[in-house]
Amino acid sequence: MKGFFVVKNSKTKLTNLKLWYICSNTLFIMKNFLLLMSFLIFGTIYSQKKTQAKTFPVKIDGTIRNFSGKTVYVHHKWDEKDYTDSTKVVNGKFSFNLKSVDPNMYWFTYGNNINEQPNFIFFADSEPLKANLIGDSLIYSSVAGGQTQKDYLEYRTMINNFVAQQQQMQADFNTASQTGDNVTMDKLKADFQGLNTVFINGLKDFIKTHAKSAVSGFIIYNDFNNPNIPMEVVIESLSYIDKSIENTKFIKLATKRVDAVKGTMIGNKATNFTQNSPEGKPINLTDFKGKYVLVDFWASWCGPCRMENPNVVASYNRYKDKGFTVLGVSFDSNKDAWLAAIQKDNLTWPHVSDLKGWGNEAGKIFSISSIPQNLLLDKEGKIVAKNLRGAALDEKLAELIK
Secondary structure (H helix, E strand, O other): OOOOOEEOOOOOOOOOOOOOOOOOOOOOOOHHHHHHOOOOOOOOEEOOEEOOOOOEEEEEEEEEEOOOOOEEEEEEEEOOEEEEEEEEOEOOEEEEEEEEOOOEEEEEEOOOOOOOOOOEEEEEOOOOEEEEEEOOOHHHOEEEOOHHHHHHHHHHHHHHHHHHHHHHHHHHHHHHHHHOOHHHHHHHHHHHHHHHHHHHHHHHHHHHHOOOOHHHHHHHHHHOOOOOOOHHHHHHHHHOOOHHHOOOHHHHHHHHHHHHHHOOOOOOEOOOOEEEOOOOOEEEHHHHOOOEEEEEEEOOOOHHHHHHHHHHHHHHHHHHHHOEEEEEEEOOOOHHHHHHHHHHOOOOOOEEOOOOHHHOHHHHHOOOOEEOEEEEEOOOOEEEEEOOOOHHHHHHHHHHOO
């Protein structure tokens, strides 16, 4: 039944002149992505002992004015852990002597809470840094020194320019709206949407020209972590990165995410998962290597799924002796209803479910938000097609299985 499926409850809002990248808050307050960052260190084991990663000193000397407190805090994240250091302010001066493995993102606060706002973000490498903090306006402080911090400031300037364009176009649109100038409004809408392309291309150009910078890794990991940016853009951007920083944390995190998403894309090997059969036996997706397999996401309560089942049954019966099978992945939460539907619809292939309904873990891996959906894998486990319904499944199998 083409065109029919069940969609997980969701609400969609459409607003004029709204881009996916909005910097509406103060430019140096980035609470959202700070909560998302996690960093991984992979040690090497020799003689059953884990060697320590090489570190370098991070030296920060600073001055502070308009400040009535006694302590300054600096934070960073590493290996999925939060780190906070503090130092006393003496006669308007302070200093930090830290250690790091990679050029890393840090941020100042005047309290010991790592998520405190306002904060002031900067990058540190092995070169000394000079900080000039303002007690009553932390976000207008400054940090200078170190090539990585210079790269970060260049990146921030690019972002600021983009935001300024965005804000000006919004103001022009509001003016045109008030005067009823529809021609200008339509032009601004088109130009505004074009900023997405300008922004993405600007970031890609930055990465190309800063291939050895940790800031480029941060851009790929943070700014390109958006469903509206095609994965091809992320993969392309990773290809610009110099091999010398391939094992730094931002690049490793970005690569990990890309590898996970690749496993859901046509042309790539499907991400493996394990769930239990009705009898409680664990079944891995990789168990079907050597066969063409249709991973069929469905549920007993899904009307469109049940209407599609006869088509899947017909294809299964036609090709099951030619190296084809089906793995049913149910979004049921009621086991009895699941088993009853399997029997009633004569679904004689392997079935699995974790009985979590829409929370099915395999569904999460493949971002399944509506059913029926399916993936067709080749004998090596590579995804060759998606969402083959009606006669499309038979046609694709006929093409693959000679």
